[in-house]
Amino acid sequence: MPGGEDIEESRSSYWRPLIGGIKITRILNVGSTLSFAAVDDNGNEGYVMSGHAALNAGGIGGNIYQYLLPVGDVTDIGGYYSDAAWVEYSNVDPSIYYTDSNVVKDVYDQTDPLLGSMVYKSGKESGLTSGVVTAKYQTQPSQSFGTLYKQFSATYNSDDGDSGGPVFITTPTGKVVLHGVHRGRYNGYASFSPISGVMNDLDVTPIHA
Template identity: 55%
Template sequence: MFRTAEIPKEASRTSTWTNLIGGIKIVRSTGASSTLSFAAEDSSGTEGFVMSGHAAYNAGIGGPIYQPTTLRLVSYVDDIGGYYADAAWVEATNVQPQVYHTDTDILKDVTNFEDTTDGSKVYMSGITSGKQTGYVIDDYIQVTSPTFGTLYRQFKADYTSAGGDSGAPVYKLTPDGVKIVGVNWGYTVNYSYFSPISGVIYDLGVEPIEV
């Protein structure tokens, strides 16, 4: 299922978005940018969104998060992972369970979430690299993070990512939308790394909102 935004100002990943969705630009007070992961909720039904853990770490618990520039405050960092996931939790009421799939404003509904498997095809949607496609080449491995030290049970894939793509949703396509499988957080010359959705749930106690 494809959705096209009808409000002209919602024309790109870096535009101002009334409803916050995965794959769009967010920034810290320093102006450093990253990518919003996906809309989520905790066990009590409180809504918000997941973002990059190392970006939130630099802001700190209680640190402000803006979209798309520091002229527009959207909320504050509530929790930061760092064991099974490079991810953080931000409570917010204006979230929507969609992902910015590709340029020209194509949105896809979040219909499911689950860890993926070695060899599976995945997509990443980040503010720098846009929509990228690749395959998982290693799963549930230990990876060294410059911010958190050892991250456990991480995934390695061969899609392209770059600075600014931190926090980007990693997902698979479904007949009606997308299945969230993780949060992009790092890259080397040939590979990218993401935290699986199981790690996000374990570290933060939140789950993606589904349509």
């Protein structure tokens, strides 16, 4: 696949450095999906994950694991424009696990998607799925945060455990443009927090390859 790196790993394998689209867990091995590598306003590297999964891990200070080994504690949680959380962790890479044929793609840029555009979601449970954006900048209810503002909906398939999965498009050169973080389902559609909301809530910027 153009721009992809063929690797012999799975989403739940041991990963160092950490990349987007792989399985991370909290206590008792309950899993969600790592979203993407980022850097905060103080220059600290780390990664973005699901906000409600971070709350279920104990909130700020909660322990996160990958392949049963610790990979940082929850540093910040959104909850206004995003169902997303921030974990400081130095060993990250700006790549996304693309498909279960073991292809990884580099992150090139980030932007909110257009209404009607095609997007992909990479999740630890349902893998790579695609669909069309059906709503943008919509106020949606949240079991964890009460209300989330400026959320997006799309027609891609998703399942439990995909929370935190990166939502993106690919470029002609085989790289990734990040669009947001998958959070669940709303009114029968997949729901995701746009990259603008994640960056605004957490004061982080995706790292580019």
